Amino acid sequence: MNVRLTAPPSRRTGRRDTEGMAVASFVLGLVGLVVLNLVLGPVAIVLAVTALRRNTPRRFRALLGLGLGILDLVVLAVLLAVHDGAAWPAFG
Numbered sequence: 001m002n003v004r005l006t007a008p009p010s011r012r013t014g015r016r017d018t019e020g021m022a023v024a025s026f027v028l029g030l031v032g033l034v035v036l037n038l039v040l041g042p043v044a045i046v047l048a049v050t051a052l053r054r055n056t057p058r059r060f061r062a063l064l065g066l067g068l069g070i071l072d073l074v075v076l077a078v079l080l081a082v083h084d085g086a087a088w089p090a091f092g
Contacts, residue, residue, distance in 0.1 A: 017054075018057075021051035022048065024044075024065075025064075026064050028044040029071070032069065033075060041071075041073045042073070044068060045070065047062075048065040049066065
């Protein structure tokens with residue numbers, strides 16, 4: 001008895017997936033400038049590098065995501081340096 005428990009792949013993964021990675025890298029890097037830069041910055045960097053290594057057709061978007069991911073970490077470092085280790089100082 002030959003029973004298939006999963007559906008066959010509907011499309012090949014690869015180049016199309018890298019387009020999504022490039023766009024996600026850009027969006028996460030952009031959002032990371034405002035919130036959660038410690039988390040979103042590295043995620044944006046990893047997605048951008050992965051998309052670039054897989055020759056994404058959205059190369060410029062991946063490069064923007066890479067730059068924004070790095071900028072997220074730079075912003076965090078500056079905030080930590082300016083506020084003596086507290087990235088978000090208490091108001092008041």
